[in-house]
Amino acid sequence: MTPELKQTSEQIISTELIIKKAVEVICGKWRLIIIHLLREKTLRYGEIKRGVPGISEKVLVHELKQLVELGMVDKQSFGEVPPRVEYSLNEKGRTVLPVIDLLREVGQAFI
Amino acid sequence: MTPELKQTSEQIISTELIIKKAVEVICGKWRLIIIHLLREKTLRYGEIKRGVPGISEKVLVHELKQLVELGMVDKQSFGEVPPRVEYSLNEKGRTVLPVIDLLREVGQAFI
Numbered sequence: 365m366t367p368e369l370k371q372t373s374e375q376i377i378s379t380e381l382i383i384k385k386a387v388e389v390i391c392g393k394w395r396l397i398i399i400h401l402l403r404e405k406t407l408r409y410g411e412i413k414r415g416v417p418g419i420s421e422k423v424l425v426h427e428l429k430q431l432v433e434l435g436m437v438d439k440q441s442f443g444e445v446p447p448r449v450e451y452s453l454n455e456k457g458r459t460v461l462p463v464i465d466l467l468r469e470v471g472q473a474f475i
Numbered sequence: 476m477t478p479e480l481k482q483t484s485e486q487i488i489s490t491e492l493i494i495k496k497a498v499e500v501i502c503g504k505w506r507l508i509i510i511h512l513l514r515e516k517t518l519r520y521g522e523i524k525r526g527v528p529g530i531s532e533k534v535l536v537h538e539l540k541q542l543v544e545l546g547m548v549d550k551q552s553f554g555e556v557p558p559r560v561e562y563s564l565n566e567k568g569r570t571v572l573p574v575i576d577l578l579r580e581v582g583q584a585f586i
Contacts, residue, residue, distance in 0.1 A: 379579060382582040383578055463581055467493075467497035467498070470574055471500070474496050475496055
């Protein structure tokens with residue numbers, strides 16, 4: 365392989381890895397819907413549940429946990445009775461918002 | 476429900492549907508990788524296979540079929556021996572290219 369061809373091949377692999385990672389981050393039936401819901405303000409668990417009709421309790425809890433683990437959403441628990449848990453989109457999570465805006469445009473062509 | 480609240484709710488549902496459709500279109504482990512490969516030029520089946528290392532024959536055939544069914548890729552078969560089949564990204568398929576470019580930027584933060 366000539367150095368030139370090798371470089372091109374490495375560039376393609378790197379792009380492929382980045383795209384794969386991004387797909388992993390944004391894909392999933394509810395992922396972007398939840399992020400979109402949190403774009404305007406911090407929400408309590410129950411508010412998110414009501415904002416995403418059709419999602420099961422189990423899946424929502426799992427999705428929120430994953431968003432926290434990916435470092436996109438901050439979770440804050442308040443020592444109150446009844447317990448209050450709030451979720452907010454942090455700076456890293458907000459990097460995905462332009463993707464949602466673009467997908468809203470692109471998605472129209474496929475409806 | 477007041478008319479104002481109803482309207483907001485309808486807007487959210489509509490946005491949700493569009494995002495869901497877009498997610499359906501772009502998601503999948505290989506979907507964007509194949510589209511990215513076809514962005515520069517028409518490719519034969521074998522060229523796509525070599526450009527997406529790690530994909531199985533079965534999955535690639537299925538993916539290409541889906542891209543054709545979604546109206547994003549055109550398939551052309553030439554009556555030659557050996558048979559020649561070429562795939563090209565059409566206008567509808569090209570609407571997804573800005574998403575790939577944006578994901579390449581956004582994906583960096585998650586590597």
